[in-house]
Amino acid sequence: MESVNVYYFLERETEVPENDDWLSPAEMARLSTMRCPKRRADWRLGRWTAKRALATYFDWPDGIGDVRAIEILGLPNGAPRIVHHSEDLNIAISLSHRAGWGLCALAPGGRAIGCDLEVIEPRSRSFVEDYFTGQEQAFLDKWSSDRDVLVSLMWSAKESVLKTIQTGLTVDTRDVLVTVCDTTSASERRQQAFESRSAAWGSFQAWWAGKSFHGWYRCTDSLVSTFSADNEASRPISLRISGDGSGLRLRSLTKPEAAEEMLGSQELQV
Numbered sequence: 001m002e003s004v005n006v007y008y009f010l011e012r013e014t015e016v017p018e019n020d021d022w023l024s025p026a027e028m029a030r031l032s033t034m035r036c037p038k039r040r041a042d043w044r045l046g047r048w049t050a051k052r053a054l055a056t057y058f059d060w061p062d063g064i065g066d067v068r069a070i071e072i073l074g075l076p077n078g079a080p081r082i083v084h085h086s087e088d089l090n091i092a093i094s095l096s097h098r099a100g101w102g103l104c105a106l107a108p109g110g111r112a113i114g115c116d117l118e119v120i121e122p123r124s125r126s127f128v129e130d131y132f133t134g135q136e137q138a139f140l141d142k143w144s145s146d147r148d149v150l151v152s153l154m155w156s157a158k159e160s161v162l163k164t165i166q167t168g169l170t171v172d173t174r175d176v177l178v179t180v181c182d183t184t185s186a187s188e189r190r191q192q193a194f195e196s197r198s199a200a201w202g203s204f205q206a207w208w209a210g211k212s213f214h215g216w217y218r219c220t221d222s223l224v225s226t227f228s229a230d231n232e233a234s235r236p237i238s239l240r241i242s243g244d245g246s247g248l249r250l251r252s253l254t255k256p257e258a259a260e261e262m263l264g265s266q267e268l269q270v
């Protein structure tokens with residue numbers, strides 16, 4: 001399989017219109033079944049982000065009727081599916097919403113992809129013991145200052161993979177093995193992160209049920225975003241012309257020797 005181009009669109013919750021006239025009748029029907037205000041807000045943010053992503057990707061007109069015609073409905077397992085004038089767009093989609101941000105990933109050619117946004121925050125040792133493999137725990141034990149970042153990143157990577165295989169958390173997260181990779185030293189990465197926002201991307205690999213997945217991550221000051229694909233994937237390409245995530249300050253991993261650990265982890269095969 002050839003490497004797939006992965007595109008993404010990041011949107012703030014404050015950009016979502018207050019009224020619902022950009023939702024299709026089927027989307028309105030789905031929204032009416034949701035009682036919890038947070039669930040409604042997240043779901044609307046996901047639809048809005050996905051519609052903007054698709055309109056940008058295909059360069060579709062953005063009149064209200066055009067936006068309404070892009071429907072983001074759900075499969076029985078919760079995965080999003082696109083309906084647009086009964087066309088088969090032959091494009092994979094994945095969604096995430098967290099902390100006032102919506103993220104939509106797209107990839108052409110019917111490939112399987114997943115994306116996820118997580119808040120970078122302390123997670124307990126018991127969380128790690130419950131949801132991470134022994135190998136992942138051993139990797140994390142070598143970190144001190146960036147441990148919260150890495151736990152959040154690896155948790156997000158697992159969720160991206162679980163979206164790629166469309167099982168969600170119905171699968172034991174310890175059945176997914178994530179290894180964080182890097183191809184530059186931590187000091188180079190830090191320098192590049194200051195010079196160019198895009199330099200802050202890093203990559204990971206994951207395995208589940210004998211299949212391997214290729215992924216990318218980017219850490220900002222408060223959030224980590226991850227993307228995974230069922231094979232080699234390009235570094236995610238922003239669908240925004242400029243200013244993507246301008247309110248988020250980039251952060252990089254800071255323990256120099258850890259970069260070498262990451263490099264070594266690329267060799268791993270299971």
Ligand SMILES: CC(C)(COP(=O)(O)OP(=O)(O)OC[C@H]1O[C@@H](n2cnc3c(N)ncnc32)[C@H](O)[C@@H]1OP(=O)(O)O)[C@@H](O)C(=O)NCCC(=O)NCCS
Nearest residue numbers: 043046077078079080095096097159163166167168169170
């Ligand atoms: C899928 C799951 C990993 C999402 O992670 P999360 O961190 O809680 O939430 P995120 O905001 O990152 O992602 C939510 C989005 O994931 C997508 N999603 C949900 N289930 C999915 C699946 N099985 N495969 C791929 N994507 C899925 C949806 O687009 C969802 O947003 P939406 O409901 O607004 O369309 C997790 O919620 C889960 O597994 N839930 C259990 C399965 C479930 O309840 N399915 C719903 C059946 S209706």
